Amino acid sequence: MTLLIACQQSSRDGFADGLRELGPTLDVRIWPDAGDLAGIRYALVWKPPQGVLASLPNLKVVFSIGAGVDHVLGQSGLPDVPLVRFVDPNLTMRMGEYVCMNVLMHHRRVRDYAELQSQATWKEVWPQPGANELRVGVMGLGVLGCDAVAKLAMLGYRMAGWSRSQKKIEGVECFAGEDGLKPFLARTDILVCLLPHTPDTDGLLNTELFSGLARDGPLPGPVLINAGRGKLQVEADILKSLETGDLWAASLDVFEEEPLPSASPLWAHPRVIITPHNASISDDMAVCRYVVEQIARYEKGEPLENVVDLKQGY
Amino acid sequence: MTLLIACQQSSRDGFADGLRELGPTLDVRIWPDAGDLAGIRYALVWKPPQGVLASLPNLKVVFSIGAGVDHVLGQSGLPDVPLVRFVDPNLTMRMGEYVCMNVLMHHRRVRDYAELQSQATWKEVWPQPGANELRVGVMGLGVLGCDAVAKLAMLGYRMAGWSRSQKKIEGVECFAGEDGLKPFLARTDILVCLLPHTPDTDGLLNTELFSGLARDGPLPGPVLINAGRGKLQVEADILKSLETGDLWAASLDVFEEEPLPSASPLWAHPRVIITPHNASISDDMAVCRYVVEQIARYEKGEPLENVVDLKQGY
Numbered sequence: 001m002t003l004l005i006a007c008q009q010s011s012r013d014g015f016a017d018g019l020r021e022l023g024p025t026l027d028v029r030i031w032p033d034a035g036d037l038a039g040i041r042y043a044l045v046w047k048p049p050q051g052v053l054a055s056l057p058n059l060k061v062v063f064s065i066g067a068g069v070d071h072v073l074g075q076s077g078l079p080d081v082p083l084v085r086f087v088d089p090n091l092t093m094r095m096g097e098y099v100c101m102n103v104l105m106h107h108r109r110v111r112d113y114a115e116l117q118s119q120a121t122w123k124e125v126w127p128q129p130g131a132n133e134l135r136v137g138v139m140g141l142g143v144l145g146c147d148a149v150a151k152l153a154m155l156g157y158r159m160a161g162w163s164r165s166q167k168k169i170e171g172v173e174c175f176a177g178e179d180g181l182k183p184f185l186a187r188t189d190i191l192v193c194l195l196p197h198t199p200d201t202d203g204l205l206n207t208e209l210f211s212g213l214a215r216d217g218p219l220p221g222p223v224l225i226n227a228g229r230g231k232l233q234v235e236a237d238i239l240k241s242l243e244t245g246d247l248w249a250a251s252l253d254v255f256e257e258e259p260l261p262s263a264s265p266l267w268a269h270p271r272v273i274i275t276p277h278n279a280s281i282s283d284d285m286a287v288c289r290y291v292v293e294q295i296a297r298y299e300k301g302e303p304l305e306n307v308v309d310l311k312q313g314y
Numbered sequence: 315m316t317l318l319i320a321c322q323q324s325s326r327d328g329f330a331d332g333l334r335e336l337g338p339t340l341d342v343r344i345w346p347d348a349g350d351l352a353g354i355r356y357a358l359v360w361k362p363p364q365g366v367l368a369s370l371p372n373l374k375v376v377f378s379i380g381a382g383v384d385h386v387l388g389q390s391g392l393p394d395v396p397l398v399r400f401v402d403p404n405l406t407m408r409m410g411e412y413v414c415m416n417v418l419m420h421h422r423r424v425r426d427y428a429e430l431q432s433q434a435t436w437k438e439v440w441p442q443p444g445a446n447e448l449r450v451g452v453m454g455l456g457v458l459g460c461d462a463v464a465k466l467a468m469l470g471y472r473m474a475g476w477s478r479s480q481k482k483i484e485g486v487e488c489f490a491g492e493d494g495l496k497p498f499l500a501r502t503d504i505l506v507c508l509l510p511h512t513p514d515t516d517g518l519l520n521t522e523l524f525s526g527l528a529r530d531g532p533l534p535g536p537v538l539i540n541a542g543r544g545k546l547q548v549e550a551d552i553l554k555s556l557e558t559g560d561l562w563a564a565s566l567d568v569f570e571e572e573p574l575p576s577a578s579p580l581w582a583h584p585r586v587i588i589t590p591h592n593a594s595i596s597d598d599m600a601v602c603r604y605v606v607e608q609i610a611r612y613e614k615g616e617p618l619e620n621v622v623d624l625k626q627g628y
Binding site for chain 2: 093097113114116124130132156
C-alpha cells in the first residue's frame with residue numbers, strides 16, 4: 001500500500017516518520033518524489049500543489065491535515081474519491097483553549113490592564129461584568145463549535161449558537177439559517193466564528209454583519225473572534241467597523257492572505273489580537289495515528305469516518 | 315436593628331443604599347457617623363479602622379466584605395462574636411474567570427505573541443503543548459479552589475490540589491499538609507495559589523517553594539499565579555526566582571503592599587502579569603443580599619452560614 005504526502009507547508013518529514021512508525025506496511029512517499037503514480041492508493045495533503053491529486057489514476061482516499069478542507073477543494077480536477085477530514089479530540093481541546101482564552105481576554109480587559117501595568121499604574125477598569133452578564137455567540141456548531149459552547153457555558157457565559165441547519169444543544173439558544181442570523185447577532189456581545197470556508201460563508205464577516213451585533217452589552221462594544229478561516233472575513237471591513245464602533249475589539253487567528261502581510265494595519269491596531277493561524281494546529285502524531293486507523297478500516301471494507309460532503313464543503 | 319458600615323476603602327455609599335433597599339427595617343449607618351454605639355448589632359466591614367469593632371458593646375455579628383477575613387483579624391480587641399465570610403456564586407465565577415484566563419495566557423504564550431505582533435512578525439512559538447500535557451496545581455481547596463480545579467480540568471489540564479487538611483475530589487490528585495507539599499510541587503508546571511492568609515501561610519510563596527516546582531514540563535519553566543493574598547508571597551523571592559529560572563513567569567493579583575508601589579520592579583518585568591487585586595471583586599448588591607439574608611436568619615434564631623473558625627483563620 002502506497003501513500004503520498006503532498007503538502008506545500010507543514011512538516012512533511014515528520015508525517016513520513018510517524019506514518020512509517022505506526023503503519024510499517026505502508027510505503028510512504030513525499031511529493032515530488034512520488035515514484036510510480038499508478039501505485040499510489042492514498043494521499044495525505046495540506047494545500048496540495050495544483051494537479052498532483054489529478055495525476056494519481058488509482059487514488060482511493062484523500063486525507064486532509066486539518067478539520068477544514070477548503071485547501072483541497074480549490075483544486076482543479078479533484079478525483080472522485082472520498083475526502084476525509086481530520087477530526088481529533090486534541091484538535092478540539094486546542095480550539096477550546098483558544099476560544100475560552102480570547103473571550104476571557106476581551107471580557108477581562110487584558111489589553112487595558114497591560115497598558116496600565118506598562119505605566120506602573122494601579123487602577124480599576126470599569127465596569128467589571130461577570131461572565132453571566134455577557135452574551136457569547138458561536139457561529140458553526142460542528143465538533144469544535146459545540147465544544148467551545150460547552151466550555152464557555154461552564155465559565156458562566158450566556159451562550160447561543162448559529163449554524164446553517166438547525167441544531168439542538170441543551171440549555172443553549174440555537175439559531176439557524178439566514179432567518180436566524182439577525183436575531184442571533186442582536187443578542188451577541190462577543191461573536192466567535194468557527195465556520196468552514198465555503199462559497200456560502202465567503203466574506204460573511206463584513207460591515208453589514210458587524211453592524212447587527214448587540215450594542216447594549218456591558219463591554220464598550222462588540223467583539224469578533226475568528227478562528228475559522230481567513231476568507232470568511234473582509235479585513236477592510238473589520239478595520240472600518242473598529243473605527244465606527246460597530247466592533248470594539250477582535251482576535252484573529254486566520255487571514256485573507258497568510259502569512260498576514262507585514263503592511264496590514266491589523267498588526268498595529270491596539271484592540272486586535274493576532275496569532276499566526278495556530279489556534280489549533282493538528283498534532284503530527286495524532287494525524288498519523290488517525291490516517292493509519294482510517295486506512296486499516298478502509299482495507300477491511302469498513303466505512304471511513306468524517307468523509308466530507310462535497311456539496312456542503314465540510 | 316442597626317448596622318454599621320466600617321470600611322477604609324470600597325463604595326460605602328453603595329452598600330448603604332443597597333442595604334436600605336433590601337432591608338427596609340435596617341437602620342444603616344456609615345462610620346464615623348455611628349450615632350449611639352450601644353445600639354449597633356451588626357457590622358459590615360472591609361479593613362475596618364482600628365478600634366471601631368472594639369467600641370461596639372452590643373455587637374452580635376461581623377460581616378466581612380470578601381471571602382478572606384485577614385483584613386479583620388489584624389484588629390486588636392476584636393469582640394467575641396461570630397465573624398461571617400462573604401461566599402457567593404458570583405465571587406466564585408469571577409475567580410474562575412481569572413484563574414482559567416491566566417493559566418491559558420501563560421500556556422498559550424500570550425506575551426510572546428504580543429511581542430511578535432508588535433513587530434508585525436508572523437511566527438510560531440514552539441513547543442505548543444496541549445492542556446493535557448500541562449500539570450496545574452491549585453493550593454487551597456475551598457469553594458474557590460474546587461471551582462477552579464473543575465474548570466481547568468474541563469479545559470483539559472492535568473490537575474492536582476493541595477490543602478492543609480486532606481480533601482477528596484473525584485479525578486483529581488489531592489495532596490495535604492506539610493508532607494504533601496513537596497510531591498505536589500514536584501508534579502506542578504503551573505501553580506495557582508488561592509490560600510487564605512493566616513500565620514501558617516504567611517510568606518509561603520518563597521524561593522524554597524519555587525525551587526521545588528517541576529522543571530521537566532513543556533513550558534520554559536514554572537509559572538506562579540497568586541490570587542489569594544499578597545502576604546502569602548515574598549516579592550523579592552519572586553523576582554530572584556524569575557532571575558534564576560526557578561520561575562519562568564507569574565500572574566499576580568495581590569501584593570505585600572497594596573496598591574503595589576510604583577517603584578516595584580514587578581511592574582516592568584516582561585513575564586509578570588499584574589492586576590490591581592480585582593481577580594474577583596465582591597459585587598456590592600450581592601454582598602447586600604447576602605448580609606440581609608444572614609441577618610434574617612440570625613433574627614429568627616437560625617444558624618449563620620460561613621462563620622469563620624478563628625483558630626484556622628478562614
